[in-house]
Amino acid sequence: MTDHTHADTLRTPIVAVLGHVDHGKTSLLDTIRGSAVSEGEAGAITQHIGATDIPLDTISGMAGELIDPTDFDLPGLLFIDTPGHHSFSTLRARGGALADIAVLVVDVNDGFQPQTEEAIDILRRTGTPFVVAANKVDTTPGWNPQDGEPIQKSMDAQSERAKSMLDENLYEIIGQLSDAGFSADLYWRVQDFQKNIGVVPLSALTGEGVPDLLTVLMGLSQRFMKEEMAIDVTGPGEGTVLEVKDERGFGATVDTVVYDGVIRNGDTVVVGGQDEPIVTEIRALLRPRPLAEIRTEKEFEKVGEIGAAAGVKIAAPDLDRAMAGAPVRVVRDRTVDQVVEEVKAELAEIEVETADN
Ligand code: GDP
Numbered sequence: 001m002t003d004h005t006h007a008d009t010l011r012t013p014i015v016a017v018l019g020h021v022d023h024g025k026t027s028l029l030d031t032i033r034g035s036a037v038s039e040g041e042a043g044a045i046t047q048h049i050g051a052t053d054i055p056l057d058t059i060s061g062m063a064g065e066l067i068d069p070t071d072f073d074l075p076g077l078l079f080i081d082t083p084g085h086h087s088f089s090t091l092r093a094r095g096g097a098l099a100d101i102a103v104l105v106v107d108v109n110d111g112f113q114p115q116t117e118e119a120i121d122i123l124r125r126t127g128t129p130f131v132v133a134a135n136k137v138d139t140t141p142g143w144n145p146q147d148g149e150p151i152q153k154s155m156d157a158q159s160e161r162a163k164s165m166l167d168e169n170l171y172e173i174i175g176q177l178s179d180a181g182f183s184a185d186l187y188w189r190v191q192d193f194q195k196n197i198g199v200v201p202l203s204a205l206t207g208e209g210v211p212d213l214l215t216v217l218m219g220l221s222q223r224f225m226k227e228e229m230a231i232d233v234t235g236p237g238e239g240t241v242l243e244v245k246d247e248r249g250f251g252a253t254v255d256t257v258v259y260d261g262v263i264r265n266g267d268t269v270v271v272g273g274q275d276e277p278i279v280t281e282i283r284a285l286l287r288p289r290p291l292a293e294i295r296t297e298k299e300f301e302k303v304g305e306i307g308a309a310a311g312v313k314i315a316a317p318d319l320d321r322a323m324a325g326a327p328v329r330v331v332r333d334r335t336v337d338q339v340v341e342e343v344k345a346e347l348a349e350i351e352v353e354t355a356d357n
Contacts (some may be wrong), residue, residue, distance in 0.1 A: 005031050010229045012053060012075050013221040014098060016091070018123070019105030020113035024135040028105055029205035032079065032214070033093045035207050037064055040265060041060035047310030050242040052079045059218055063211040064193040066150055068354055072093040072222050076215070078309045080257065082242065085119040089126075091240055093259050095349050097126040098240045101217060106199065107167045108134045112176040114163060123135035129224060131198045131216050132184065134173055138203040140166045151201050151209035152188070153333050170201055173347035187216050194224060205277055233307050235265030236332035241271065242311070244322045247300075250284065250313040256328050263312065263330055270339045271319065272326025277343040278318050279336055286313040310334045325350065 018024045033045060033052050044061075046064055048054040053263070055076040061068040080087070082098060091098035104119055105111065121348075123130050137154075138145050144161040146154040155163060170186065179183035187198030187326070198216050202209025239258040247253045253270060264283050271278045286300035306312045314328070327346045329341045 003086050009233045010074050010226065011231050011259075011307075011311075012078040013100040013217075013229060014051075014079050014257065014328070015079045015217060015308050016097075016099035016101065017079070017100050017103045017105060018085045018088050018119040018130075019083075019133075020107070020110070020115040021109040021172035022121075023105045023110065023113070023116075024133075025105050025206045028103070028133060028135065028202075028210075028308050029079060030081060031080065031204045031207050031210055035210060043115055047290075048078070049287060049313045050081050051076075052081060052259060053310070054079065054214075056218070059214045062148075063215045064150065066211055066215040067218065072218060074218070074226065077217055077221070078275040078311075078313075080242075085115065085122050087242075089117075089122050089259070091242070092325060092346075092350055093238070093240055093327075094346065097128045098257060098259065099128060099229065100200050101128040101221060102128050103213065103217070104130050104131050105133045106173055108166070108173065110140060111172050116220060117180070120182075124181070129193075129220060131187065131200055131213065131220065132173065133176065133209075133213055134170055135200045136197050137209065138206050140169075144207040145203070145213045146208050148210065150211045154204035155201075156206040157215065166201065170199060174199060183334075187205045187212065189208055193220055203254045212257045231308055233262060235261035236330035236334070237261040237262070237267070237269075237306075237308070237328070238330070239308075239312075239328040241322055241324050241328060243324055244319065245313075247286075247313070247315065250286075250315040251317075252322065253286070253315045254322050254328065255311065255313050258306060258310050258328075259351045260308050260310060260329065262305050262307040263314070263328075265302070268331040268336065269314070269316065270327075270329045270336070270343045271316075271322045272343050272347050273321045274323050274326075277320060277340045277347075278322060279340065281320050282314055282316050284315040286315060293330055296335055347357050
């Protein structure tokens with residue numbers, strides 16, 4: 001039954017992937033997308049602008065016996081496609097991090113590296129819950145790869161020698177997390193994910209352990225973020241600019257992640273700019289055209305509206321001085337001045353943060 005007085009619904013948690021260069025962030029995202037697609041069903045993933053949406057059904061298909069989908073009512077996970085903590089730290093939402101949850105990728109042989117430390121500092125500062133993906137387990141000498149399998153099953157297929165070498169590396173990482181002030185353990189030993197960081201051994205190359213990562217992300221979101229995921233689906237849309245891009249036929253556009261409410265074509269929006277907030281009216285809301293229809297020349301399709309959480313390209317006049325990381329707010333039933341003040345306040349907060357670093 002639809003309750004028209006309360007349009008609250010649960011949105012998809014936004015996930016960011018961070019970690020040291022070459023530790024496997026891009027490969028991990030590719031593998032998650034690829035194995036979701038090979039789950040086979042239509043709608044296994046939805047490509048957004050700057051993000052990939054993996055619905056609960058697909059996650060549950062990939063996770064097999066690890067997940068009982070009836071335990072969840074969050075709709076899935078929205079992965080931001082651009083990995084790295086530079087993008088993460090510029091992507092804010094109402095003073096906090098845009099991402100609701102993060103994956104810190106650490107090469108199991110390399111352990112903590114300078115950018116791992118930087119990423120940890122940012123996660124700590126923004127209070128973002130995270131899990132550690134201990135990547136490249138397949139490079140353990142003598143490893144017997146178990147493509148796409150849950151990590152326990154994969155561990156069972158290893159020699160004692162390979163297992164103990166991997167264990168040694170994993171405990172090194174757990175020790176480094178502890179030195180950084182985070183109590184951590186292998187995820188299946190963690191009782192309380194609010195007190196302990198879960199470490200998921202995996203391989204972005206073979207996909208083993210990836211089902212576990214998705215299960216842990218889904219479980220964490222469900223248990224600790226359900227309240228924050230409740231949004232008014234008809235409320236004025238709020239989002240964050242990922243990137244400002246010139247697009248043939250549209251001029252300057254802003255690729256935006258929407259984290260609350262709904263954005264509609266024709267809406268008046270306020271967008272954070274390099275000098276002052278930009279007040280403009282949306283001319284088009286664009287999404288990537290589904291792969292099946294890519295024969296047509298146009299890369300994007302127009303949509304009438306888009307609700308959180310989602311990635312969308314906004315075409316509107318005067319966006320050329322918009323700024324990556326800046327807020328996007330729909331005006332709807334408020335005054336333009338009110339929303340301009342909100343955007344200014346949020347930009348001031350971001351500037352203070354940046355100056356602190
Ligand atoms: P990023 O800089 O963190 O995005 O790292 P990439 O995803 O580009 O990976 C860096 C290199 O490590 C590439 O050559 C990948 O093929 C390789 N790589 C990533 N993940 C794995 C893995 O799980 N196993 C192995 N053997 N190689 C990997």
